[in-house]
Amino acid sequence: MAELTYRAAVAAGIAQEMDRDPSVVMIGEDIGAAGGVFKLTEGLFGRFGPERVRDTPISEQAIVGAAMGAAMTGLRPIAELMFSDFFAVTWDMVANQIAKSRYMTNGQVSIPLVLRTANGGGLRFGAQHSQSIENWAMAIPGLKVVAPSTPADVMGLMAAAIRDNDPVIFCEHKALLAIKGEVPTGEQFIPLGKAATVRPGSDCTVVAIAAMVPRALAAAERLQAEDGINAEVIDLRTLVPLDAQAILESVARTSRLFTVEENPRLCGWGAEIVSLVADEGFYSLDAPLVRITTPHIPLPSAAVLEDAAMPSVDRIADTIRRRLEAAR
Amino acid sequence: MAELTYRAAVAAGIAQEMDRDPSVVMIGEDIGAAGGVFKLTEGLFGRFGPERVRDTPISEQAIVGAAMGAAMTGLRPIAELMFSDFFAVTWDMVANQIAKSRYMTNGQVSIPLVLRTANGGGLRFGAQHSQSIENWAMAIPGLKVVAPSTPADVMGLMAAAIRDNDPVIFCEHKALLAIKGEVPTGEQFIPLGKAATVRPGSDCTVVAIAAMVPRALAAAERLQAEDGINAEVIDLRTLVPLDAQAILESVARTSRLFTVEENPRLCGWGAEIVSLVADEGFYSLDAPLVRITTPHIPLPSAAVLEDAAMPSVDRIADTIRRRLEAAR
Amino acid sequence: MSTQRPTAAAPALETRLAIYRTMAECRQFEARAQELFFEGLVRGTTHLGIGQEAVAAGVAAAMRTDDYTFCTYRGHNHTLARGVPMAPIFAELFGRGTGLLGGKGGSMHLTSVEHGVMGSYAIIGAHLPIALGAAWSAQYRKSGQVALCFFGDGTTNIGAFHEALNMAAVWKAPVVFVCENNQYMEYTPIGSVTAVPRPAADRASAYGLEPIVVDGNDPDAVYAIARTAIDRARAGDGPSLIEALTYRHGGHSRADPGKYRPDEEVKAWLARDPLPMYRARLLAEGASEVALAAIDDETRGSVAEAEQEARSAPEPSLDVLETQVWSDGGSAWRN
Amino acid sequence: MSTQRPTAAAPALETRLAIYRTMAECRQFEARAQELFFEGLVRGTTHLGIGQEAVAAGVAAAMRTDDYTFCTYRGHNHTLARGVPMAPIFAELFGRGTGLLGGKGGSMHLTSVEHGVMGSYAIIGAHLPIALGAAWSAQYRKSGQVALCFFGDGTTNIGAFHEALNMAAVWKAPVVFVCENNQYMEYTPIGSVTAVPRPAADRASAYGLEPIVVDGNDPDAVYAIARTAIDRARAGDGPSLIEALTYRHGGHSRADPGKYRPDEEVKAWLARDPLPMYRARLLAEGASEVALAAIDDETRGSVAEAEQEARSAPEPSLDVLETQVWSDGGSAWRN
Ligand SMILES: Cc1ncc(C[n+]2csc(CCOP(=O)(O)OP(=O)(O)O)c2C)c(N)n1
């Protein structure tokens, strides 16, 4: 066991795989000698050299397109999008080319790549540098979507993402970079598609990812302490593949579902989870299905406004308490 | 009353507004003398001239960006994206700039523009020319989303979209271009945000848009004839603003909801509708909420495969019949 | 036309006959495909390269078998030129189960990895960065492969063009960008939407590259220019950008009659039809009428045979609908 | 430095003093903003243009009051140069309710439509097409307005740059693109990721434009070049692309110390600090020390006053959280 920051776990996860497989290469803006603007690739340039850790111009279409071309021809590229908002600049490459080419060619083409990105809000960066875009990717068939909440998950899921033979969108949450956590010693690997029940409970199921996991956990502790409500918290870890069974199994026990999403309200990943349960888990439900989300607005930059926009521990706890009471 | 094709209604709707307001201008690829590759702008160049109907290079970022800049400074531009799949090429302009600038500037900037696009499948064009992207837009706060199913709605909603002071994504469905319908004489205007109950019914609520509306209607007729099931069919017409009350009111009567979506399964607009009802309409429900969608795959090009992928009248009717029976 | 006259001697007769055969195959295949589109057998859309065969054929003859081709929706010629058999291409256009892509991709996405055809791309500009990526991969793997990337004049105005050219130049990637300037982006004359007269060549200097313009209806000239560029790329000297001047005889796609083009312009280009021009030149420069006629006839035979094979192929089985989204062959997104 | 030496005579002393005042305001405002960032009062991020003031000030002096400014996240200078008062800018950086954007946008999105500042854009390249659109609008409305669009060297490698330049040239739009080449894209020297030595000027010919390079630390030179380009745009002769060579004294953003830059390079550029250089020139060419000192002092006063005003401003009310998504002032997406 060693204690690592979430930030350091990113570089450690990449380093583990670059050590293991010479076909793993990285490209992105300022990722080389500078170690990335969030210092997420620190040390990799020194260790693996400029051929394997390449700086690029500000050319997101070329970065992601080049990663695709390299993935089709024998490499396992990792491309960094500095902020996840910049996926929009290269969305054609992601949604139309990378996601669809295997299917369109009936499997002739494999695209084993990872698109890493600093995702999410909380840093007062404003609407164009704070988005949570997991739901953008989830809506596109052909993309896998990973959004870890702990250093250990970052390392283990990074290994799985890099070894995966399909394209993976790997969301590193900006607001979690400084958190610390235990990472087991030795090679890390956590398969994609396995949720973690991070707090067992019996009164309701709370589903979250990334920065919403610690908030959901804190809310659950508060509910336990203040109201005797015993909430189960599930960290999905990956949205695609989705551990639907873990959710359905939990809701079968608790009969109540809450999702906690950072993205704006409409068509978020929470809507997908709710819809799944509203269909397949309907008969085990005894209360409305509730999504706790950022309102359907762009994220504001001022601290008080941003804090009010994103689901907070307060809002999560209050919503769960209120809705459980209402359903009594 | 006059009979118009859906295709002709597009040009007629635009012409009505260009006649009315000299600040309405159009840009796009091949929209001028050529009248557009789908002949959706035929006649406009001749009538309004090259200053108001401008051909562009293949530069979707510049097209949409220029429309934004013009909208901020006194014009009401309409930009055509030839296929809705190409939104991906200019998604930054749409999702990050156009959608967010009013909010980020605290209302200093208004962006009254319409982004028109040929949307949807059924023409055997394959995965990159057949997507239904209403849910992409719905997921972004700051965008209004219109997806009409009849010539009259095309004209009336086009007028509303052009006169609206906010950005509107206007989805013209490729597979509907040739259909005909009555359009009342005189100036057309249908406010955004009003659903149409296109078939009243009492046994279940079926919510659809665009090309799924005629299919849902045909399925409803078949269910009535073959099974005595009386389905209510709601054509949402616009996703944002959403006529949530129309849906909730209908489900309050029918207790059962089906959505019919052309987009791939995950995070579609149907998930949003289902989630809304699973929360606010929960207590009037007596059966699972069911989404009928394209599977979560890219659309294939071969006729038999494409037909099997998209929700068909058969599949809609069969699903409703089967799920209503199972819930009995 | 101020094009670069290749200084190298014409290629060997054998090479030239191979080029001629490729051109004949492209022409006959596409002419038939167009008829079959009007018969309703070819579904969806097609974009024909009739008139532009010399570019695909000339470049392909200069390639190594393991080099990569990246082309567009107008990619039948480039696909055929790499030796992909006709029957699965026809079958793909017909939407049959034996199609090159199993019926999943259609005319716009022809791909045959085993022949080095890494895809036909239907969204303008996307494949330039992707081709650069394949070149980067070859460079990293030290495989000596070169990526050839074909695109149209209209494509030079989209952002991805700019990004790919700059990054390829900075990385000295072994990629050759070939712009087929057929004078039109769909229905719009390229000159009316482009700030410079030569949409590709006049941009080369923006990437530190030499401007190269070649007569795209002269396969020998194309071959020579391509050879130089490919050798240069393989030697590690970086990318090239070639502008080949040519013309599509027909419309942009499907049933487009191409009426937006002045009659004299069409007439002038038809008079420079690369097929008869090259045939005449080969005859004049030592090929026998017998040999050329044999190529013409054999090609007619292959096209007819391929069409029959594709016609009698079954529709795709619905079992494949949800396969090949993922590398495990399936499409499951949940447990 | 092979820059264009403006042939026009230096601007009138009054104009030059106004330029000097703008530069002083920019410098002092930003120097204080940086201190306040380290004090934790400025939240989120800031990107300072210390060292680059001569570009914003020189261009602004050449603009008509109804011309448009489009700039970047590094936009304090350009915003101040159009006369936007300091207090609401400070308040915006502090995230206060009286902020220029009500606290919704932050440092990267400064906008003041009433001063013609149509926005600061934080995603590289996006505002070039948007500025072109404003120019197109002015052209259509025959308003005689010109759009000025500022961006960095690194921005020349993104697709939107290419699309905007081409379309602006084809449309002869009244837009002037000003590339502030401060030698770095974030932490990476621009030369290491760009295929040509002059990232903007060496691309001008790709859009049929003249290459224009100017000493971006010389406000008189910038003014003269801008004047020519703006007049040209206003006269209907189309866009220009200006490359202004300059340097940011500090890091890219926030707490970046800029250590990736060679010491001698930094030293050489600090020796060419536009503020003292211009001050010295004005003194030498007829301005009085008294007048200049008054400007310095008044500016110090304004900055201090604005800071105090912003400091004492309240946090935004939570009532505004869900306002101004739509033109009706609200954010309702449903009934
Ligand atoms: C991003 C994008 N915009 C528009 C289109 C529609 N489109 C298909 S082909 C074409 C014209 C392309 O012209 P050019 O590059 O000259 O190639 P050509 O068709 O002449 O071979 C256009 C605009 C597209 N496929 N992708």
Ligand SMILES: Cc1ncc(C[n+]2csc(CCOP(=O)(O)OP(=O)(O)O)c2C)c(N)n1
């Ligand atoms: C599309 C996009 N990619 C990356 C970034 C991150 N980023 C912000 S500033 C910057 C460097 C820009 O360099 P330059 O254009 O030279 O402007 P400067 O910061 O030097 O003023 C980068 C890469 C971004 N904001 N947008």
Ligand SMILES: [Mg+2]
């Ligand atoms: Mg062309």
Ligand SMILES: [Mg+2]
């Ligand atoms: Mg710079």
